Amino acid sequence: MKSIRIIFPTLFALLILLSVGSVAFISISTQMKEAKETAGVILDLVVSDVEAELQNHLNLAYELTHVYAQEIGAYHLTNNDDILSPDFVNTMIKAVRSDSQIARNLNITFSNPNGQNLSLDSSDHGQQIVRLSDIRKGGEVKTFTYDNYGKKQPPISIDKIHYDPRSEIFYQRALEERGMITGGIKPSALAGGRLIASVAEPVFGHNNQLRMVVSSDIDLDSIQTYLQSLHLPEHSTGFLFNRHGKLLASTLPSAVAPSKNTSLISLHDQPDTIIHSAAQLIEKRNGTLDLTKTDRLTYQQDGQTLYTYVAPVKNRFHLGWNLAIVISESGLIDNLRKGIEMTALLTFALIIIAILVGLFLSSWMIKPIVTLHKAASALEHDQLTEPQLPINQLVRDSAKPNEFGRLAQVFIRMIDEIRTRNDLMQIQLDRLRHEVVDSETQSEIKRISDSPFFKDLKDKAEALRASRRMVISRDHDSGLRNDETTSEHTSKDR
């Protein structure tokens, strides 16, 4: 016999296992399929965002340089284009401050043939600062904040570095090209050695004499920060590299990516296996790392599928920078796996709860049933008293406001009925037995009393009683006479 104590919890557990399990199976299998299918889509979305942001980053330097060069061209400066005059500096501070409302990471530098240099920086790296230097006065760089410049306050720092902008490559190239150029990547002398690539444009006067060179820096550090802020799937990597196969920035921690005052590291020398293998594959497919077109790659590494997107970062001066994003399928599936584990854990917890609830319910339900069974069994064996017949428990159960209570009430009525019937039956049996005995007794009495022996006995008994009465009477009289004689003798004696 399978007890309800087992059937109920098992049924509950199976029900939960079936429902949760089937839902989980359907959703997991669907998601697994979708995950694989959508890896490419996710990659497209990520890449398009990153590409757009990078292009903005690069183009900002071009736009700023060009716009400020144009404006300076129309701007009349006195005293042989003294770019360190307070009027000019304040005008530029206002202009840059205004522009920094529109674009972040904004920096602009003005350098003139006299060796004067004015650099305004509104980047995220620090405060909004202005740097001034004049090689004719030693070339030391005085740094002010926008707010404290021109307010008779000392500079926040003075770098005695003998800075001469005219010796900078971007300056010289801008003069050579007589137009907008992009310099190579080098540590910045003014910005604490951070790796930068400068965009520069010369400004000429009416007599084609150089008035100044306007430049803006592309800061690899800020690109690195941006890439690191990307929320790529787990085991996925994004990195920026130049045509020479040097890593410029990546989503990896800075220890792996280049940082200030360090030379650029080759992709082939990267300790990160994803970057390393992706670079090898890209180079193998294109024969070079100087890419000219977008490419998609899917390859296996360490048993996992990697989806790679690689494209040159479009810019006006063909910097030869390339972006690669590698997304691991396992990264997507891992999330699913975590979902599966969570679902399994939840299912297990639900099953435990179901078993406990089932046990409680079955125990609650069985108790009155067991009592009813015991009562029915006792009735079957004509046992109408405690402890065989659990009448007290039945009375307690009958108070329950449910079906068991009503059933117990019916049982109690039934027991009362059976008891009444039993009593009646006992009375009837007693009566019948009595009647049987009575009839036997009467028959025996009649047999004896009708016998000559008994008739004779009655006569004898009567005679004996008469004799006894007589003896008693005689003894009584004799006793009286004796008493009287005694009395007379007593009188005579007296």
Next chain:
Amino acid sequence: MGKLIAIHSFRGGTGKSNITGNIAALLALDGYRVGIVDTDIQSPGIHALFNFSADQIRFSLNEYLLGQCGISDAAYEVTDRLPLQDISHHGHLFLIPASMKTGDITRILQEGYDVGRLNIGFQELIQKMKLDFLIIDTHPGISEETLLSAAVSDALILILRPDRQDYQGTAIMMELAKQLRIPNIQLIINKALNHKDFTTLKQRVELTYGAPVLGIIPLSDDVAALGSGGLFCLSHQQHEMTRVLKNIVAEFKEL
């Protein structure tokens, strides 16, 4: 004038002799002069309750019935078997035993005896011993001698056990006693099992037989343990059975 009381049962083993001996002893302790006649000649036994042995008996009821002695010669005082400190000054207990000799028993059974002589003997005993109660311990069943002994008694006490055979036999005995016009028939139920139902049992028995129940004595292992080696009411004075016997004795005085 002393009362002649017959104590009888339809079947043997009802505890008749035991009850007779105890009632007689309790009456004597209460200051009455009491005699017991063992008319159960076929199977005498009441003498055992008083530690009375065969060699102490010179004459018995058998000799009297055969005309070999007077009834007084067969009467033995057994008052000294009772605790003297408890007995009232006037209380006396006499025993007229039946012979325990097989030859005597056989002779009486073969020849029978004159119930008239027995009747005279009863009367003589009451008179000579100045008895308040003469109790006849009868032979169980229905026999001429027994019925006639009962017929001359002032009261007949029927002892029965609460079982079907005894109920039926007692009913026959009761009816015959009525037809013999025996006065004052009363019942004692011995060895009753269910204490809780005593009231119901008493009512049912009284209703069935049309006679009062003097008392109901519960079945007791203590009685069985004592056997017939003595008087229970003396050895178990605080016992339930002794209490019931005392109640019966109280009713006895009103007979």
